[in-house]
Each structure stands twice: as C-alpha cells, then as structure tokens.
Amino acid sequence: MKLEGDDLLHLATGAAFLGAGGGGDPYLGRLLARAAIDEFGAPELCPPEDVPDTARVLTIAMLGAPTIMLEKGLAGEEVDLAIRRLEGHLGETADYLMPLEIGGINSLVPIMAAARLGLPLIDADGMGRAFPELQMTTFNAHGVSTTPLALTDDHGTWLLLEAPDAGSAEAMIRTVSVALGCSAVLCSYPMTGRQARECTVHGTLSVARDVGRAIHSGSRTVDPVAALMDLLRSTPYYAQCRLLFDGRVVDVRREVEGGFSVGYVRLAHLEDRARSMEIVFQNEFLLAREGERLRAIVPDLVCLVERETAQPVLADQVRYGQRLKVLGVSAPPVMRSPESLSIFGPRAFGLEDAFVPLEALADG
Amino acid sequence: MKLEGDDLLHLATGAAFLGAGGGGDPYLGRLLARAAIDEFGAPELCPPEDVPDTARVLTIAMLGAPTIMLEKGLAGEEVDLAIRRLEGHLGETADYLMPLEIGGINSLVPIMAAARLGLPLIDADGMGRAFPELQMTTFNAHGVSTTPLALTDDHGTWLLLEAPDAGSAEAMIRTVSVALGCSAVLCSYPMTGRQARECTVHGTLSVARDVGRAIHSGSRTVDPVAALMDLLRSTPYYAQCRLLFDGRVVDVRREVEGGFSVGYVRLAHLEDRARSMEIVFQNEFLLAREGERLRAIVPDLVCLVERETAQPVLADQVRYGQRLKVLGVSAPPVMRSPESLSIFGPRAFGLEDAFVPLEALADG
Numbered sequence: 001m002k003l004e005g006d007d008l009l010h011l012a013t014g015a016a017f018l019g020a021g022g023g024g025d026p027y028l029g030r031l032l033a034r035a036a037i038d039e040f041g042a043p044e045l046c047p048p049e050d051v052p053d054t055a056r057v058l059t060i061a062m063l064g065a066p067t068i069m070l071e072k073g074l075a076g077e078e079v080d081l082a083i084r085r086l087e088g089h090l091g092e093t094a095d096y097l098m099p100l101e102i103g104g105i106n107s108l109v110p111i112m113a114a115a116r117l118g119l120p121l122i123d124a125d126g127m128g129r130a131f132p133e134l135q136m137t138t139f140n141a142h143g144v145s146t147t148p149l150a151l152t153d154d155h156g157t158w159l160l161l162e163a164p165d166a167g168s169a170e171a172m173i174r175t176v177s178v179a180l181g182c183s184a185v186l187c188s189y190p191m192t193g194r195q196a197r198e199c200t201v202h203g204t205l206s207v208a209r210d211v212g213r214a215i216h217s218g219s220r221t222v223d224p225v226a227a228l229m230d231l232l233r234s235t236p237y238y239a240q241c242r243l244l245f246d247g248r249v250v251d252v253r254r255e256v257e258g259g260f261s262v263g264y265v266r267l268a269h270l271e272d273r274a275r276s277m278e279i280v281f282q283n284e285f286l287l288a289r290e291g292e293r294l295r296a297i298v299p300d301l302v303c304l305v306e307r308e309t310a311q312p313v314l315a316d317q318v319r320y321g322q323r324l325k326v327l328g329v330s331a332p333p334v335m336r337s338p339e340s341l342s343i344f345g346p347r348a349f350g351l352e353d354a355f356v357p358l359e360a361l362a363d364g
Numbered sequence: 365m366k367l368e369g370d371d372l373l374h375l376a377t378g379a380a381f382l383g384a385g386g387g388g389d390p391y392l393g394r395l396l397a398r399a400a401i402d403e404f405g406a407p408e409l410c411p412p413e414d415v416p417d418t419a420r421v422l423t424i425a426m427l428g429a430p431t432i433m434l435e436k437g438l439a440g441e442e443v444d445l446a447i448r449r450l451e452g453h454l455g456e457t458a459d460y461l462m463p464l465e466i467g468g469i470n471s472l473v474p475i476m477a478a479a480r481l482g483l484p485l486i487d488a489d490g491m492g493r494a495f496p497e498l499q500m501t502t503f504n505a506h507g508v509s510t511t512p513l514a515l516t517d518d519h520g521t522w523l524l525l526e527a528p529d530a531g532s533a534e535a536m537i538r539t540v541s542v543a544l545g546c547s548a549v550l551c552s553y554p555m556t557g558r559q560a561r562e563c564t565v566h567g568t569l570s571v572a573r574d575v576g577r578a579i580h581s582g583s584r585t586v587d588p589v590a591a592l593m594d595l596l597r598s599t600p601y602y603a604q605c606r607l608l609f610d611g612r613v614v615d616v617r618r619e620v621e622g623g624f625s626v627g628y629v630r631l632a633h634l635e636d637r638a639r640s641m642e643i644v645f646q647n648e649f650l651l652a653r654e655g656e657r658l659r660a661i662v663p664d665l666v667c668l669v670e671r672e673t674a675q676p677v678l679a680d681q682v683r684y685g686q687r688l689k690v691l692g693v694s695a696p697p698v699m700r701s702p703e704s705l706s707i708f709g710p711r712a713f714g715l716e717d718a719f720v721p722l723e724a725l726a727d728g
Contacts, residue, residue: 161523178539179540
C-alpha cells in the first residue's frame with residue numbers, strides 16, 4: 001500500500017484526533033511528510049503481519065515542546081542521522097521503520113523518514129494514541145527495551161544512550177531534549193520483526209487515514225462528528241465511541257511543568273446550563289469528569305473536536321469560548337491489559353481514579 | 365616513573381591545593397586510587413614529551429556535585445565502561461590516559477583508571493588547576509574537539525555524545541549529569557599524542573605530588589605555608605606565589621545555581637582589623653579582593669589553606685571562624701594566552717574585572 005492523493009491530509013487529521021489532544025500539530029506533520037514524498041517518493045506501508053520475524057525494526061519520533069517544534073520544523077538530516085547512528089551502534093541496518101505513537105507529528109515524521117531512507121513503514125505503533133513519556137508503550141509492556149536509542153538535533157548534535165530501564169531512559173532524554181532546545185529526533189526501541197508484530201497496536205496508520213477521511217467527508221448534509229463516530233465504530237479497536245459532552249469552553253488552565261504542558265479545560269453544556277465537564281491534561285487529555293461522575297479515563301481516549309467540523313483540537317489549542325464536542329473512545333485491548341495499565345494507566349499520571357473501561361461508565 | 369610510598373597521599377593533597385578550591389575531595393580521590401593500585405598495580409606516569417605523535421590519548425574525569433560524589437564514590441566499572449564505549453565509537457583502543465584537570469578527585473580518578481586498564485598515564489592536564497566547565501581547557505584553546513565523549517554512571521547507563529562545539533557539549537553533559545544523580549564518569553577530548561604534548565599543561569601530576577610533599581613536610585620547626593611557597597617558587601609555572609591575606613572567616617554565602625556551588629567568603633585580617641578580603645567562587649575560587657583592590661583573578665589561582673598546617677581548604681569546606689591563609693599563584697603561561705583567556709578568563713565567569721597577572725597587581 002502506498003500513500004496517494006489526499007491520504008496524507010486525511011492521515012494527519014486522523015492522527016491528530018487519535019493523538020487525544022497531544023502528538024503535535026498535523027499541519028506541520030503533513031508539510032514534513034509532503035516535502036519528503038515529493039523529493040524521495042512515497043514509502044510503502046506494510047502490515048505488521050507481513051514483516052519477517054528476524055527483520056530489524058527501528059521506531060522514529062520527534063520529541064519536545066509542540067510550540068518549539070512548530071517554530072523550528074525539521075531539516076531532515078537530523079532524522080537520517082538518528083537512524084544511522086543507532087544502526088551504527090547496533091552494527092545492523094534497518095529493514096523497516098515504525099511510528100512510536102499516533103499524533104499529528106509523530107505519525108507523519110516516520111513517513112518522512114521512510115521516504116528519505118527508502119525504507120518500508122510498518123502500519124502499527126506502540127501507543128495506539130499519543131502519550132507524554134517514552135516508557136508508555138506497548139513495546140515496554142511486552143518487555144522490549146527502550147535503549148539503545150539515538151537522539152539528534154538540527155545542529156549535528158547526536159547522542160547514543162543505554163539505560164537500565166525505560167523510566168531512566170525517559171528521564172534522560174527529557175532533560176537532554178530541553179538542553180537541545182526542546183526539539184529533537186528520537187530513534188529508539190530497536191526490535192525484531194516478530195516483536196513489531198506481537199508488541200504493537202496494528203493498523204493504526206491506515207485507521208488514522210480512515211478517521212481523517214471521515215472527518216473531511218462532512219458537509220451541509222452530513223454531520224462530520226456523526227461520520228467520524230460511525231467510522232470509529234467500524235474499526236476493530238476504537239469501536240466503543242461515545243459523545244460525552246457538547247459544550248463551550250469556559251475555563252482553561254495551562255502550565256509548563258517538567259517539560260510538559262499540564263492543566264485542565266472546563267466546558268459548560270450548550271443546552272443544559274446545569275451540566276459542566278472538566279478535562280485534565282498532561283500534553284494529552286487524560287480524564288473527563290462531569291460533576292462527580294467519571295466519564296472517560298486514560299488509556300481510553302478523550303478527544304476534543306470542533307462541534308461543526310469535527311476537526312481535532314489539541315490540548316495546546318483549546319481557547320476560551322470554543323464550542324467543542326468531547327468524545328470518549330475505547331483504547332485497543334492490548335492497552336487495557338494489567339501490564340499496560342501498570343505503565344500508562346491512571347496511576348502513571350498521578351491520578352487517583354482507577355481505570356474503568358469507557359463502556360462500563362454511566363452515560364451523562 | 366611509578367607512584368610509590370606516600371606519593372599518592374602527597375599527590376592528593378597537592379592536587380587539592382592546585383584545584384583552587386574545587387576539583388573534589390582529596391580523601392575520596394586517594395581512597396579510589398589506592399584501592400585500584402592495590403588490586404591492579406601502580407600505573408606508569410609518562411612525561412608528555414615521551415608520547416608518540418600518533419598515540420591515541422583519552423582524558424578521564426568525574427563530573428558532578430562534590431558532596432554527592434563523596435557519598436556515592438565510584439565502583440570502577442563505570443570508569444572502564446566510559447573508556448570502552450568511547451574506544452568502541454572511535455574504533456581504536458587508548459594508548460594513554462590523561463587527566464582533564466587538577467583536583468583532589470580529578471587528578472586521582474585517572475590514576476585509578478590507568479591502574480584498572482593497565483595503561484600509562486600522561487603527566488599533564490588541560491587546566492593546570494580545576495575549572496567548573498568542560499570547555500575551559502587548554503585543549504579547547506588549541507582547537508581540540510571536546511567530543512565525541514562518553515558519560516557513564518554506576519547503574520550501567522552510558523551515553524555517547526557528539527556536539528557542534530565545546531559549549532554545547534558542556535550544556536548537555538551538565539544537564540545529563542543532574543539526571544544521572546549528579547555523579548558521572550566522563551571520557552572526553554580524544555586526541556593524538558602530539559596534541560597531548562602541544563595543547564596541555566605539562567608535569568602537573570608530579571608538581572602536585574611535590575606540592576603535597578611540601579605541605580606535609582611542615583613541623584614545629586618548619587612553617588608548612590612557607591615550605592609550600594618555597595616549593596611553588598621552584599616550579600616552572602607556579603613560581604609567582606604571594607601570601608595575599610592571613611585572616612579569619614567572618615562570612616560565607618553559598619548557593620547551588622545551575623549545578624554549581626556559587627558564593628563568596630569574607631575574611632577579617634587577624635592582626636589589622638581594618639583589613640578585610642572577599643573571595644568569590646563558582647566551584648573554584650575565582651577572585652580575591654581587598655577593599656576595592658583586586659589581588660588575584662582567574663585563571664591565576666586563589667587558594668585557601670589552614671594557616672597552621674597549609675592543608676588546602678575547598679570552597680565547599682569553608683566555615684565561619686576558620687583561620688586561613690589566602691595564597692595567589694600564577695597560572696601557567698599557556699593559560700594566560702588570549703585564546704585561553706577568551707575561554708576561561710574573568711569574562712567567562714561573568715566577572716567585570718579584566719585579567720591582570722598576579723605579579724602586576726599591587727601588594728596588600
């Protein structure tokens with residue numbers, strides 16, 4: 001499968017939706033992938049089922065503060081350098097690249113990288129959404145080591161790291177990425193083809209493309225939010241999908257803490273003034289609560305969209321007065337396992353609520 | 365030349381003196397070197413003049429906060445790992461090791477490393493004293509690249525770094541060493557034998573040993589401070605040596621800023637109450653001023669010693685009420701060149717005074 005026509009536009013929008021408020025700006029992601037495809041040709045998208053057991057797979061992502069990424073962009077050489085450095089250390093060349101997470105930038109940077117290096121890209125990832133920290137992957141939940149990893153910037157700086165565990169690796173690269181000006185390219189989680197098949201969320205690039213296509217299919221006669229929800233219900237993973245709230249933003253608090261964008265959004269219901277919703281975020285939306293009642297909680301997805309167009313709204317883009325719909329979407333089953341919940345369940349974010357699947361929570 | 369008998373004790377004390385208030389605790393340095401020599405035998409000390417042009421030379425040092433280094437110590441494996449990783453990246457094995465700086469820890473850790481790896485140690489270094497930052501070396505003043513470098517900790521974490529310039533490398537390893545718990549081993553400035561001869565301060569390990577021996581030679585009949593000053597005056601570099609002040613500590617301010625220990629010491633003269641001296645430090649003592657008059661300024665050495673024993677007192681050890689003598693010592697000529705002053709002259713520390721050689725400043 002190759003990416004053709006409007007696929008890139010759809011994929012960027014869909015990935016921004018599935019990024020659950022994080023994962024970066026889809027416009028930048030699309031520009032980067034578009035430029036690489038124009039210069040090097042579109043990469044082949046490969047289903048994880050087709051990857052040979054012994055193939056060498058590397059994941060590629062951009063790391064840092066979204067606003068700075070947007071300003072600096074990516075030259076491309078730092079992407080090549082990250083992959084080449086890790087290959088050099090491993091003494092093997094990559095057979096496939098794979099995204100680390102879904103997001104407006106981090107689903108598109110791997111497309112850029114695969115185009116530049118002429119490598120096939122595996123249609124899967126390690127989060128099935130976006131998460132703020134490197135250890136929060138299904139790879140890690142299955143015991144794949146985060147390191148060795150390579151980190152690069154656009155000044156030719158590179159760094160190779162081996163750490164005793166995923167948490168230490170995350171702490172190191174977080175502090176390093178700040179020293180690198182809050183924008184870096186990360187090549188990590190080297191794994192085999194077999195691991196790429198067994199330890200990932202499958203099909204997420206093509207699902208993101210389909211989600212984006214549904215969002216863009218909206219018109220005067222077709223409600224784009226309804227089209228989006230219909231599409232999600234047709235997917236194997238994201239089938240539990242609920243409209244949690246239809247409201248107006250009445251409060252946003254946002255602080256930068258430890259390199260993360262942390263805060264909450266409050267919405268007042270458009271029709272029923274007695275109803276209000278609070279959404280907590282750390283880069284991504286983590287939890288939606290209506291009054292005392294929990295409506296959705298991480299790793300399930302809380303997604304905000306413009307109520308008329310279904311365009312995804314990132315946590316960094318939420319502004320007072322916006323009219324938004326809040327959707328709750330079930331995380332893929334592999335992300336709800338006890339191993340996964342121990343790594344990116346509510347407690348990993350310092351939340352007091354336990355995980356309850358979206359479909360087991362009472363409706364509004 | 366091999367280190368024998370009390371050489372290690374003398375070297376640790378002398379290195380702590382020449383560390384100019386920084387460079388780490390000589391007791392810890394001596395213990396580390398002693399244990400390695402007992403297990404692996406004493407390394408050969410090699411004059412830089414005898415190193416072949418094409419030899420591969422690596423520098424080795426400990427990096428971090430002195431108090432934490434003292435608590436954690438060094439296992440030894442992290443020293444081996446730092447050297448092996450950089451060798452692996454360079455595709456060459458080290459022929460010689462060399463200290464990065466002079467100091468109670470960083471003159472001794474290279475002895476430990478050379479003993480463990482069975483390598484000769486070059487009797488020279490890149491600072492001729494201690495400095496707080498990695499770019500502040502005569503190597504850098506002569507155009508030797510700081511990177512690639514390797515950084516390790518005692519949990520098996522390692523990191524290889526390439527940076528576009530020495531200042532970037534310093535910023536990166538400073539932030540990384542904090543993430544590593546403020547204690548790490550650094551193998552950096554890979555160079556040739558020729559560079560190790562042309563871009564260094566020569567003979568500093570043997571001079572440190574002689575300085576320490578002079579300090580320890582003090583007795584009831586021999587004033588140890590006078591013995592120390594006599595010895596310094598007999599060396600090729602440190603020959604300008606003045607007693608700047610004889611006083612009691614009446615004030616110490618110390619803060620941790622950006623990973624450095626920053627502050628000042630005030631002394632009142634023991635005999636003339638009208639006289640007082642202020643000494644500014646950033647890990648090392650940078651400047652001594654009596655009233656309005658500058659008495660010594662970096663890169664010349666400002667050194668504090670116990671007035672009765674001439675034992676060096678580190679900036680972190682200065683306490684209210686101590687009776688100390690303040691010595692000003694000329695830096696080696698290579699460290700007073702325009703290139704060197706641009707890298708570690710007063711301006712590099714944010715000081716407003718220009719550099720004036722100690723011997724050109726008026727006496728007290």
